[in-house]
Amino acid sequence: MTQDQLKQAVAQAAVDHIVPKLTDRSIVGVGTGSTANFFIDLLARHKGFFDGAVASSEATAERLKGHGIPVYDLNSVSELEFYVDGADEANKHLELIKGGGAALTREKIVAAVAKTFICIADASKLVEQLGSFPLPVEVIPMARSHVARELVKLGGDPVYRDGVVTDNGNVILDVHNLLIGFAPELEAQINNIVGVVSNGLFAMRPADLLLLGTKDGVQMLER
Numbered sequence: 001m002t003q004d005q006l007k008q009a010v011a012q013a014a015v016d017h018i019v020p021k022l023t024d025r026s027i028v029g030v031g032t033g034s035t036a037n038f039f040i041d042l043l044a045r046h047k048g049f050f051d052g053a054v055a056s057s058e059a060t061a062e063r064l065k066g067h068g069i070p071v072y073d074l075n076s077v078s079e080l081e082f083y084v085d086g087a088d089e090a091n092k093h094l095e096l097i098k099g100g101g102a103a104l105t106r107e108k109i110v111a112a113v114a115k116t117f118i119c120i121a122d123a124s125k126l127v128e129q130l131g132s133f134p135l136p137v138e139v140i141p142m143a144r145s146h147v148a149r150e151l152v153k154l155g156g157d158p159v160y161r162d163g164v165v166t167d168n169g170n171v172i173l174d175v176h177n178l179l180i181g182f183a184p185e186l187e188a189q190i191n192n193i194v195g196v197v198s199n200g201l202f203a204m205r206p207a208d209l210l211l212l213g214t215k216d217g218v219q220m221l222e223r
Contacts, residue, residue, distance in 0.1 A: 031085020033101045086120055094221060098136075129180060154190070158174070161173070
């Protein structure tokens with residue numbers, strides 16, 4: 001199977017998992033990226049079974065609206081039953097690295113609100129230790145150099161993602177060569193650097209369910 005076929009398989013598995021649990025009052029949190037796009041396209045076939053969605057990026061909001069799915073501001077939503085999104089890396093503890101699409105802060109906010117966070121990915125994203133994928137860090141622009149110096153002290157090699165501005169008006173530093181041992185501790189350390197908005201470690205709030213697309217079918221890992 002191609003990578004796109006694996007992504008479509010896990011997206012379909014996520015749809016099959018959540019749709020029977022939705023009501024006409026349900027609002028679904030939806031992530032950003034190529035795997036999430038497959039999920040959106042498949043979820044749209046069932047748009048009559050739920051109320052609408054909360055999007056983790058402007059690009060996702062536009063794709064949802066293009067399918068006729070109402071998009072709500074998170075501030076107007078009291079709860080989300082599910083949040084479905086992809087990942088750049090995942091480990092067996094369902095801790096993730098996200099942010100390759102520069103939407104990490106909004107993704108983290110939506111994940112924090114959701115009762116159940118479902119991560120969908122192809123099997124290549126499952127790793128023994130997080131960190132081969134550079135860790136994205138969203139930074140207030142005026143703090144870019146300061147934050148970079150602090151990240152070097154943590155052992156990383158931060159690289160400015162040139163030409164990228166997040167939906168929040170900030171910049172991204174991609175941190176290479178980080179040895180990520182206890183991920184929740186590192187997530188907190190980086191978040192405590194003045195000028196950091198958030199970082200792409202999803203360890204303090206990991207996924208609840210990981211659906212992995214493999215050549216032998218979709219595997220399910222739960223916390």
